[in-house]
Amino acid sequence: TQLLEQSPQFLSIQEGENLTVYCNSSSVFSSLQWYRQEPGEGPVLLVTVVTGGEVKKLKRLTFQFGDARKDSSLHITAAQPGDTGLYLCAGRPLGGRRALTFGSGTRLQVQP
């Protein structure tokens, strides 16, 4: 079983602060995705990273895929209350299987 550990599990910060969420595994993934989920709703895809070392930016969010494709990070600059939610990383295993392995999740709360 390929496991993805996320840290921190919970983060409460003030509006305007920066934060980084980490997603780590001992396994290699062909790609890795980040999702944001709000209570009572399905996860919404934020980004997919495929190449080792890849960096993608989505407005105030910066995603990085580790060189060895075993880990990833999500950095949020100047967090806003609208960023509040559960952030999930999910890795696609090697071999073409489409089922994702989800990380343990990071619950972010941004206080106004």
Place this chain on the structure above:
Amino acid sequence: GAVVSQHPSRVICKSGTSVKIECRSLDFQATTMFWYRQFPKQSLMLMATSNEGSKATYEQGVEKDKFLINHASLTLSTLTVTSAHPEDSSFYICRGGPFYEQYFGPGTRLTVT
């Protein structure tokens, strides 16, 4: 993007009864759908892979006879929780899409009393 719908969005049932959850692909043909379960404040756990026209593939620890999956058409996969118990109360989410574009349904909140 592709749209996946689920019905019902919320269901409350009595212990011992069965509940069917539908997952529909609205603008694509889904040969495969994935079913996940999410307990409060936890991440998503893959339960099974639903394959159109063939048997579902269940993850280790998931009871096949309790969580019945049917994928009879390219637009509909169903998950039936049989003889539900309070510990089955959870958020059930399906996921599907064209090969490298996968989308989650909005989820179904099941509460067993």
